[in-house]
Amino acid sequence: MLQLYGTALRSRLLLGSARYPSPAVLTEAVRAARAEVVTVALRRESGGERAGQGFWSIIRELGVRVLPNTAGCHSVKEAVTTAHMAREVFGTPWIKLEVIGEDDTLQPDVFGLTEAAGILCAEGFEVFPYTTEDLVVAERLLAAGCRVLMPWGAPIGSGRGLNNLFGLTALRAHFPDVPLIIDAGIGVPSHAARALELGFDAVLINTAVAQARDPPRMAAAFAQAVEAGRAARLAGPIEPRDLATPSTPVIGTAFRG
């Protein structure tokens, strides 16, 4: 089973809760994904509309574990304050730490990220940092106290899959015992299967499910892909080769000699 900060999880598919066509579709998608962890956020609430209250009751009814994020934060200060606010509202020490450094790619500001991670880990948060595949940054995040890393596959919402296979493979090999969750950029279930085949522990998907024509069906497809990818990893994939090797035994072939 997947272990994240001492919590055992059967599902290796974490699901985002944003951009679904309706709350009912979100609920169906979470169930179809068999997700045990759903990401959530904080936004300004109007005293008149109270839009967040309905959303929160839907999430609570699902009975899932929530992973609050600091999405939209561009500075250490904003991210740390948002984490404090999230801990109060959601009642969990888990925080998906995002410090955005660049608006076109939503690339993490890894300098701010490591600083914020250090502050929050020291305060008892269990930090899930949204990071790149950079090995040195990963080392710094672990030194800061993080026990899970969330490298990107590709820019958030881009659907491009695993952009830097070499870098991600190196990250996996370099930190064999750290739970690594591919977060962002996955577009189709085959990307998720590939991530699990490469040895990543889990994937976090949002846009690829929420914006699909049929989100619950896509959620189910991702669940199958993640299970297949994990099973393949445990089964030990063969190494690619440049030349053909016959799969049918050649000894005893008719019409030869």
Added chain:
Amino acid sequence: MRILVNGAWRETVAAELSTVLDELGYGEAVVTTAVNGEFVAAGVRPRTRLAEGDRVEVLAPMQGG
């Protein structure tokens, strides 16, 4: 006194953050607050006195990825 609540100016006679939240209709809603960029825990709101021009953030659970 004028304070900035979630980016909009509001006129209030209340001095404490908890009273301002009541005035604005939050009631028993699940929200979390910050004043001038600093987190203010729920238990501290009744003794958090606001001043002219303070920036108050009132946040609630929302969809996120």
